[in-house]
Amino acid sequence: MGSLSKPSYRIVAIPGEGIGPEVVEASLQILQHVAKIEGFTLRVDYGWLGATAFLQMGSYFPQATVQLCDGANGIVFGAVSQGGLLELRKHYDFFCNLRPIRIVDSLVHKSSLRPEKVQGLDILIIRELVSGIYFGPAGRSSDEKGAYGYHTMLYYDEEIRRIARIALQKAQERRGLLTVAHKENALPHLGWTRLVQEEAIKFPGVVVEPMLVDNLAMQMVLNPQRFDTVLAGNMFGDILSDIGGALVGSLGLLGSASLNADGFGLYEAIHGTAPDIAGKGIANPLGTLGACVLMLQQWGEVGAAQRIIAAQEQVLSEGYRTADLFPQGSEILINTEKLIDLLLEKLSS
Ligand code: IPM
Ligand code: MG
Numbered sequence: 524m525g526s527l528s529k530p531s532y533r534i535v536a537i538p539g540e541g542i543g544p545e546v547v548e549a550s551l552q553i554l555q556h557v558a559k560i561e562g563f564t565l566r567v568d569y570g571w572l573g574a575t576a577f578l579q580m581g582s583y584f585p586q587a588t589v590q591l592c593d594g595a596n597g598i599v600f601g602a603v604s605q606g607g608l609l610e611l612r613k614h615y616d617f618f619c620n621l622r623p624i625r626i627v628d629s630l631v632h633k634s635s636l637r638p639e640k641v642q643g644l645d646i647l648i649i650r651e652l653v654s655g656i657y658f659g660p661a662g663r664s665s666d667e668k669g670a671y672g673y674h675t676m677l678y679y680d681e682e683i684r685r686i687a688r689i690a691l692q693k694a695q696e697r698r699g700l701l702t703v704a705h706k707e708n709a710l711p712h713l714g715w716t717r718l719v720q721e722e723a724i725k726f727p728g729v730v731v732e733p734m735l736v737d738n739l740a741m742q743m744v745l746n747p748q749r750f751d752t753v754l755a756g757n758m759f760g761d762i763l764s765d766i767g768g769a770l771v772g773s774l775g776l777l778g779s780a781s782l783n784a785d786g787f788g789l790y791e792a793i794h795g796t797a798p799d800i801a802g803k804g805i806a807n808p809l810g811t812l813g814a815c816v817l818m819l820q821q822w823g824e825v826g827a828a829q830r831i832i833a834a835q836e837q838v839l840s841e842g843y844r845t846a847d848l849f850p851q852g853s854e855i856l857i858n859t860e861k862l863i864d865l866l867l868e869k870l871s872s
Contacts (some may be wrong), residue, residue, distance in 0.1 A: 530563040532596040532822065537570045541796025543601020543808035549808035549863045550599065550815045557819075557827040563734075568595070572611060573603025584610040597818045600791035601811065604667055604798070615654050617781035617789050618682070619652070619689050620652040620760065621817065624747075624767035624777065629840040632771025633848050636744070641770055645695060646743075646750045648767065649690040650760025652781050654682045657757045678713050678756065687719040688756040691726040697751050699729050704736040704755035704763065719754065725734075740766060764793055767794075774805070775847040778813025780821060788821055790814035800846070805858050807845040809835060834869035839864065 536551060538544035548645070548704055551567060558565045570588040577583050583606030592615070600608075611617075624646040631638035659675030687703075694701035701723075705715040716733040723731045736759045743750065743766045759768055768774030777793040792810030800806055812831065819828040843857050843865055844850040857865070 530822075530824075531566070533561065533566045533568065534592075534597045534599055534818075535568050535570045535588075535592045535595045537572045537598060537600045539573050539601040539602060539603040539796070541602050541605065541798050541801040542576055542794075542828060543796060544565070545801075545806045545859055546792065546808040546811040547599060547601040549679075549859050550811040552863055553812055553866055553870070554815055554819075555652065556867055557830050560830065560870065561824065561827045563824065563827075567766060570598075572600075572607035574605055575603075577605060583607040584614070589614060595787075596822065597787070598789045599811070599815060599818070600789055600793065602792070602796040604796045611789065612781060613658065615787060615789070616653055616732055616783045617787075618651060618653045618686060618784075619782045620650040620779055621693075621812075622650060622760070622764045622767065622777065622779045622784070622793060623646040623817075624648060624764070624771060625835060626771050627839050628849070629836070629842075630772045630776075635664065635769040636747070636774075639764065641747060644770060646747065646753060646767065647693055648755065648760060648764050649693060650764065650770060651678075651682065651686045651756050653757075654678055654761075655757035657663045665680045676710065676713065676756070676758070680714060680718055683713075683715055683718045683756075684722055687722040687723075690719070690752060691723055691729050694729045694752040695726050700732060700751035701729050702732045702734050702739065702753045703748055704753065705733055705737050706736050706759075707733075713756070715756070736763070737762065743767075743770070745870070751857070766823075768793065773807060773847040774812065775845065776809050778810050778817060780814060781819035782821070786821060788818065790818045798830050804860060805846045807847045808859055808862065809845075830870055831866075834866045838865045 536547050538547040568591050570591045626641050628642040634641045656674050656676040661674040661679035663672045703719050720731055747770050774794045781789040781848050791814050816828045816831050842854045844854045850856040
Protein backbone atom coordinates (compact mmCIF):
# COMPACT_ATOMS: atom_id res chain seq x y z
CA MET A 524 0.00 0.00 0.00
CA GLY A 525 3.06 2.27 0.32
CA SER A 526 2.13 5.83 1.22
CA LEU A 527 -1.49 4.81 1.68
CA SER A 528 -0.74 2.64 4.71
CA LYS A 529 -2.03 3.89 8.03
CA PRO A 530 0.42 5.82 10.16
CA SER A 531 1.35 4.02 13.32
CA TYR A 532 2.61 5.65 16.51
CA ARG A 533 4.09 4.28 19.68
CA ILE A 534 3.77 6.20 22.91
CA VAL A 535 5.00 5.55 26.41
CA ALA A 536 2.42 6.21 29.10
CA ILE A 537 3.84 7.05 32.51
CA PRO A 538 0.83 7.26 34.83
CA GLY A 539 2.82 8.00 38.01
CA GLU A 540 0.82 8.50 41.21
CA GLY A 541 -2.11 10.32 42.74
CA ILE A 542 -4.63 11.21 40.06
CA GLY A 543 -1.97 10.52 37.38
CA PRO A 544 -3.17 6.99 36.51
CA GLU A 545 -6.81 8.13 36.33
CA VAL A 546 -6.22 11.04 33.99
CA VAL A 547 -3.78 9.11 31.79
CA GLU A 548 -6.15 6.15 31.39
CA ALA A 549 -9.01 8.50 30.55
CA SER A 550 -6.94 10.34 27.95
CA LEU A 551 -5.72 7.10 26.36
CA GLN A 552 -9.30 5.94 25.88
CA ILE A 553 -10.04 9.11 23.95
CA LEU A 554 -6.81 8.86 21.96
CA GLN A 555 -7.52 5.27 20.93
CA HIS A 556 -11.00 6.27 19.88
CA VAL A 557 -9.88 9.14 17.61
CA ALA A 558 -7.12 6.93 16.25
CA LYS A 559 -9.79 4.53 15.04
CA ILE A 560 -11.86 7.32 13.53
CA GLU A 561 -8.89 8.97 11.83
CA GLY A 562 -7.33 5.71 10.69
CA PHE A 563 -4.03 5.58 12.53
CA THR A 564 -2.82 3.10 15.10
CA LEU A 565 -1.47 3.83 18.52
CA ARG A 566 0.61 1.39 20.50
CA VAL A 567 0.98 2.12 24.22
CA ASP A 568 3.83 0.90 26.42
CA TYR A 569 3.74 1.59 30.14
CA GLY A 570 6.69 3.13 31.96
CA TRP A 571 7.54 3.91 35.57
CA LEU A 572 8.84 7.07 37.15
CA GLY A 573 8.95 8.70 40.57
CA ALA A 574 7.88 7.11 43.85
CA THR A 575 6.10 4.16 42.22
CA ALA A 576 9.22 3.43 40.17
CA PHE A 577 11.32 3.60 43.31
CA LEU A 578 9.08 1.07 45.06
CA GLN A 579 9.02 -1.30 42.08
CA MET A 580 12.51 -0.94 40.71
CA GLY A 581 14.63 0.86 43.27
CA SER A 582 15.10 4.01 41.19
CA TYR A 583 13.09 7.21 40.67
CA PHE A 584 14.22 7.29 37.05
CA PRO A 585 14.82 3.69 35.99
CA GLN A 586 16.95 2.81 33.01
CA ALA A 587 14.12 0.55 31.81
CA THR A 588 11.89 3.62 31.42
CA VAL A 589 14.54 5.35 29.33
CA GLN A 590 14.86 2.29 27.10
CA LEU A 591 11.12 2.25 26.61
CA CYS A 592 11.02 5.95 25.74
CA ASP A 593 13.90 5.76 23.26
CA GLY A 594 12.46 5.75 19.78
CA ALA A 595 8.87 6.38 20.87
CA ASN A 596 6.73 9.05 19.22
CA GLY A 597 5.84 10.67 22.52
CA ILE A 598 5.55 10.28 26.27
CA VAL A 599 2.20 10.81 27.97
CA PHE A 600 2.78 11.58 31.59
CA GLY A 601 0.40 11.66 34.57
CA ALA A 602 1.91 13.09 37.73
CA VAL A 603 4.53 12.25 40.36
CA SER A 604 4.95 13.63 43.85
CA GLN A 605 8.71 13.35 43.98
CA GLY A 606 11.69 12.31 41.94
CA GLY A 607 12.20 11.36 38.32
CA LEU A 608 10.39 14.10 36.41
CA LEU A 609 13.22 16.62 36.29
CA GLU A 610 15.63 13.82 35.34
CA LEU A 611 13.33 12.76 32.50
CA ARG A 612 13.05 16.33 31.20
CA LYS A 613 16.82 16.77 31.38
CA HIS A 614 17.67 13.37 29.88
CA TYR A 615 15.82 14.09 26.63
CA ASP A 616 16.67 17.80 26.67
CA PHE A 617 12.99 18.78 26.64
CA PHE A 618 13.93 22.44 26.85
CA CYS A 619 10.88 23.90 25.19
CA ASN A 620 7.79 23.77 27.38
CA LEU A 621 4.64 25.09 25.71
CA ARG A 622 1.77 25.98 28.05
CA PRO A 623 -1.24 27.35 26.23
CA ILE A 624 -3.69 29.28 28.42
CA ARG A 625 -6.89 29.45 26.41
CA ILE A 626 -10.34 30.17 27.78
CA VAL A 627 -13.23 27.90 26.83
CA ASP A 628 -16.23 30.15 26.01
CA SER A 629 -18.65 28.24 28.21
CA LEU A 630 -16.29 28.50 31.20
CA VAL A 631 -15.75 32.28 31.34
CA HIS A 632 -17.81 32.33 34.54
CA LYS A 633 -15.44 29.87 36.19
CA SER A 634 -12.50 32.23 36.00
CA SER A 635 -11.24 33.96 39.13
CA LEU A 636 -11.67 37.16 37.14
CA ARG A 637 -14.84 38.74 35.78
CA PRO A 638 -15.93 37.17 32.49
CA GLU A 639 -15.20 40.32 30.45
CA LYS A 640 -11.59 40.18 31.67
CA VAL A 641 -10.98 36.73 30.21
CA GLN A 642 -13.28 36.60 27.17
CA GLY A 643 -11.24 35.35 24.22
CA LEU A 644 -8.15 34.85 26.36
CA ASP A 645 -5.38 33.09 24.42
CA ILE A 646 -1.88 33.20 25.87
CA LEU A 647 0.99 30.88 25.04
CA ILE A 648 3.51 30.60 27.85
CA ILE A 649 6.85 29.26 26.68
CA ARG A 650 8.89 28.05 29.61
CA GLU A 651 12.55 27.04 29.46
CA LEU A 652 12.52 23.61 31.10
CA VAL A 653 15.98 22.11 31.48
CA SER A 654 18.13 24.85 32.96
CA GLY A 655 17.99 27.82 35.35
CA ILE A 656 17.58 27.45 39.08
CA TYR A 657 16.11 23.94 38.78
CA PHE A 658 19.41 22.60 37.49
CA GLY A 659 22.11 25.04 38.65
CA PRO A 660 24.70 24.25 41.32
CA ALA A 661 22.82 23.36 44.50
CA GLY A 662 23.35 21.77 47.83
CA ARG A 663 23.52 22.10 51.56
CA SER A 664 26.57 23.13 53.47
CA SER A 665 27.59 25.12 56.49
CA ASP A 666 30.02 27.83 57.49
CA GLU A 667 30.67 29.92 60.59
CA LYS A 668 27.15 31.40 60.41
CA GLY A 669 25.53 27.98 60.41
CA ALA A 670 23.95 25.53 58.02
CA TYR A 671 22.61 26.78 54.69
CA GLY A 672 21.08 25.57 51.45
CA TYR A 673 21.45 27.03 47.96
CA HIS A 674 20.16 26.76 44.41
CA THR A 675 21.76 28.74 41.64
CA MET A 676 19.99 30.36 38.72
CA LEU A 677 22.52 29.77 35.97
CA TYR A 678 21.76 30.14 32.27
CA TYR A 679 24.17 29.75 29.39
CA ASP A 680 23.48 32.49 26.84
CA GLU A 681 22.90 29.85 24.20
CA GLU A 682 20.23 28.20 26.36
CA ILE A 683 18.38 31.52 26.39
CA ARG A 684 18.95 32.07 22.68
CA ARG A 685 17.57 28.68 21.63
CA ILE A 686 14.33 29.04 23.59
CA ALA A 687 14.12 32.66 22.42
CA ARG A 688 14.19 31.55 18.77
CA ILE A 689 11.28 29.19 19.35
CA ALA A 690 9.32 31.83 21.26
CA LEU A 691 9.92 34.37 18.48
CA GLN A 692 8.78 31.85 15.89
CA LYS A 693 5.61 31.12 17.88
CA ALA A 694 4.92 34.83 18.38
CA GLN A 695 5.31 35.38 14.64
CA GLU A 696 2.74 32.65 13.94
CA ARG A 697 0.41 34.18 16.55
CA ARG A 698 -0.27 37.88 17.14
CA GLY A 699 3.32 39.11 17.04
CA LEU A 700 3.83 40.17 20.66
CA LEU A 701 6.48 38.42 22.74
CA THR A 702 6.61 39.41 26.42
CA VAL A 703 9.84 38.32 28.07
CA ALA A 704 9.83 37.68 31.82
CA HIS A 705 12.97 38.82 33.60
CA LYS A 706 14.16 40.23 36.90
CA GLU A 707 17.07 42.32 35.73
CA ASN A 708 16.64 45.00 38.42
CA ALA A 709 17.82 42.37 40.90
CA LEU A 710 19.47 39.69 38.73
CA PRO A 711 21.35 41.71 36.09
CA HIS A 712 23.72 39.00 34.91
CA LEU A 713 21.07 36.89 33.22
CA GLY A 714 20.73 38.54 29.84
CA TRP A 715 17.18 37.61 28.87
CA THR A 716 16.26 41.03 27.48
CA ARG A 717 19.41 41.56 25.43
CA LEU A 718 19.68 38.01 24.13
CA VAL A 719 16.05 37.81 23.05
CA GLN A 720 16.32 41.21 21.39
CA GLU A 721 19.42 40.08 19.50
CA GLU A 722 17.66 36.95 18.25
CA ALA A 723 14.61 39.05 17.34
CA ILE A 724 16.49 40.73 14.50
CA LYS A 725 15.68 37.60 12.47
CA PHE A 726 11.97 38.01 13.26
CA PRO A 727 11.14 41.54 12.12
CA GLY A 728 7.37 41.14 12.59
CA VAL A 729 7.62 40.44 16.30
CA VAL A 730 7.46 43.09 19.02
CA VAL A 731 9.65 42.07 21.97
CA GLU A 732 8.39 43.43 25.28
CA PRO A 733 10.66 42.76 28.26
CA MET A 734 8.74 42.87 31.54
CA LEU A 735 9.85 42.46 35.12
CA VAL A 736 8.37 39.18 36.26
CA ASP A 737 6.70 40.60 39.38
CA ASN A 738 4.94 43.21 37.27
CA LEU A 739 4.14 40.54 34.67
CA ALA A 740 2.42 38.43 37.32
CA MET A 741 0.33 41.43 38.34
CA GLN A 742 -0.53 42.33 34.73
CA MET A 743 -1.61 38.74 34.05
CA VAL A 744 -4.21 39.19 36.78
CA LEU A 745 -5.16 42.81 35.98
CA ASN A 746 -5.33 42.60 32.22
CA PRO A 747 -4.57 39.12 30.87
CA GLN A 748 -6.07 39.79 27.43
CA ARG A 749 -3.17 42.10 26.57
CA PHE A 750 -0.77 39.12 26.43
CA ASP A 751 0.00 36.98 23.40
CA THR A 752 3.20 34.95 23.77
CA VAL A 753 5.12 34.97 27.06
CA LEU A 754 8.68 33.68 27.37
CA ALA A 755 10.05 32.79 30.79
CA GLY A 756 12.87 30.88 32.41
CA ASN A 757 12.24 27.68 34.29
CA MET A 758 11.07 28.95 37.67
CA PHE A 759 9.29 32.11 36.54
CA GLY A 760 7.46 30.05 33.91
CA ASP A 761 6.39 27.53 36.53
CA ILE A 762 4.87 30.26 38.68
CA LEU A 763 3.26 32.27 35.88
CA SER A 764 1.62 29.22 34.36
CA ASP A 765 -0.30 28.46 37.56
CA ILE A 766 -1.85 31.93 37.31
CA GLY A 767 -3.14 30.63 33.99
CA GLY A 768 -5.11 27.98 35.88
CA ALA A 769 -6.92 30.66 37.87
CA LEU A 770 -7.65 32.61 34.68
CA VAL A 771 -9.26 29.72 32.81
CA GLY A 772 -11.21 28.39 35.80
CA SER A 773 -9.20 25.37 36.88
CA LEU A 774 -5.61 24.21 36.79
CA GLY A 775 -7.14 20.87 35.82
CA LEU A 776 -7.85 22.19 32.33
CA LEU A 777 -4.31 22.99 31.28
CA GLY A 778 -1.98 20.72 29.36
CA SER A 779 1.57 21.20 28.21
CA ALA A 780 4.08 19.90 25.70
CA SER A 781 7.81 19.71 26.41
CA LEU A 782 9.85 19.30 23.25
CA ASN A 783 13.47 18.77 22.38
CA ALA A 784 15.26 19.96 19.25
CA ASP A 785 14.17 16.82 17.35
CA GLY A 786 10.50 17.47 18.07
CA PHE A 787 10.30 14.51 20.45
CA GLY A 788 8.08 15.37 23.37
CA LEU A 789 6.74 14.76 26.83
CA TYR A 790 3.06 15.59 27.24
CA GLU A 791 1.65 16.30 30.68
CA ALA A 792 -0.95 18.34 32.51
CA ILE A 793 0.26 21.34 34.46
CA HIS A 794 -1.34 20.10 37.69
CA GLY A 795 0.26 17.69 40.15
CA THR A 796 -0.80 14.45 41.86
CA ALA A 797 -3.74 16.02 43.79
CA PRO A 798 -3.54 13.43 46.62
CA ASP A 799 -6.71 14.85 48.23
CA ILE A 800 -8.90 13.57 45.39
CA ALA A 801 -6.78 10.65 44.12
CA GLY A 802 -8.54 7.30 43.73
CA LYS A 803 -12.01 8.82 43.91
CA GLY A 804 -12.61 8.83 40.17
CA ILE A 805 -13.45 12.54 40.15
CA ALA A 806 -10.29 14.06 38.66
CA ASN A 807 -10.55 16.31 35.63
CA PRO A 808 -8.73 14.53 32.77
CA LEU A 809 -8.91 17.55 30.44
CA GLY A 810 -5.42 18.78 31.35
CA THR A 811 -3.80 15.52 30.28
CA LEU A 812 -6.16 15.29 27.33
CA GLY A 813 -5.14 18.83 26.35
CA ALA A 814 -1.52 17.65 26.45
CA CYS A 815 -2.47 14.75 24.16
CA VAL A 816 -4.04 17.25 21.76
CA LEU A 817 -0.68 19.04 21.64
CA MET A 818 0.95 15.68 20.89
CA LEU A 819 -1.41 15.02 17.99
CA GLN A 820 -0.72 18.49 16.63
CA GLN A 821 3.00 17.88 16.95
CA TRP A 822 2.57 14.69 14.87
CA GLY A 823 0.59 16.60 12.25
CA GLU A 824 -2.60 14.70 13.17
CA VAL A 825 -4.51 17.98 13.20
CA GLY A 826 -7.82 16.36 12.29
CA ALA A 827 -7.71 14.14 15.35
CA ALA A 828 -6.69 17.08 17.54
CA GLN A 829 -9.57 19.16 16.20
CA ARG A 830 -12.08 16.39 16.89
CA ILE A 831 -11.05 16.22 20.54
CA ILE A 832 -11.16 19.99 20.98
CA ALA A 833 -14.64 20.14 19.42
CA ALA A 834 -15.96 17.25 21.54
CA GLN A 835 -14.60 18.85 24.70
CA GLU A 836 -16.13 22.24 23.89
CA GLN A 837 -19.46 20.58 23.20
CA VAL A 838 -19.53 18.67 26.49
CA LEU A 839 -18.57 21.77 28.45
CA SER A 840 -21.11 23.95 26.63
CA GLU A 841 -23.82 21.47 27.66
CA GLY A 842 -22.98 22.25 31.28
CA TYR A 843 -21.13 19.10 32.36
CA ARG A 844 -18.51 19.84 35.01
CA THR A 845 -16.03 17.84 37.03
CA ALA A 846 -15.77 18.84 40.71
CA ASP A 847 -12.79 21.16 40.21
CA LEU A 848 -15.06 23.42 38.13
CA PHE A 849 -17.55 23.84 41.00
CA PRO A 850 -20.83 23.12 39.24
CA GLN A 851 -23.56 25.58 40.13
CA GLY A 852 -27.16 26.23 39.09
CA SER A 853 -28.13 24.13 36.09
CA GLU A 854 -24.63 22.73 35.61
CA ILE A 855 -24.23 18.99 36.01
CA LEU A 856 -21.62 17.44 38.30
CA ILE A 857 -19.93 14.45 36.65
CA ASN A 858 -17.04 12.16 37.48
CA THR A 859 -14.10 11.21 35.26
CA GLU A 860 -15.79 8.16 33.77
CA LYS A 861 -18.93 10.06 32.82
CA LEU A 862 -16.87 12.78 31.19
CA ILE A 863 -15.04 10.20 29.10
CA ASP A 864 -18.34 8.55 28.11
CA LEU A 865 -19.69 11.92 26.99
CA LEU A 866 -16.57 12.71 25.02
CA LEU A 867 -16.61 9.29 23.32
CA GLU A 868 -20.26 9.84 22.45
CA LYS A 869 -19.55 13.26 20.88
CA LEU A 870 -16.58 11.87 18.98
CA SER A 871 -18.74 9.15 17.47
CA SER A 872 -21.64 11.36 16.43
C1 IPM B 1 5.16 21.85 36.75
C2 IPM B 1 5.38 21.31 38.14
C3 IPM B 1 6.80 20.78 38.26
C4 IPM B 1 7.75 21.93 37.97
C5 IPM B 1 7.14 20.14 39.60
C6 IPM B 1 6.24 18.94 39.87
C7 IPM B 1 8.58 19.75 39.73
O1 IPM B 1 5.08 22.28 39.08
O2 IPM B 1 5.41 21.11 35.77
O3 IPM B 1 4.72 22.99 36.64
O4 IPM B 1 8.01 22.77 38.85
O5 IPM B 1 8.27 21.99 36.86
MG1 MG C 1 4.15 24.01 38.30
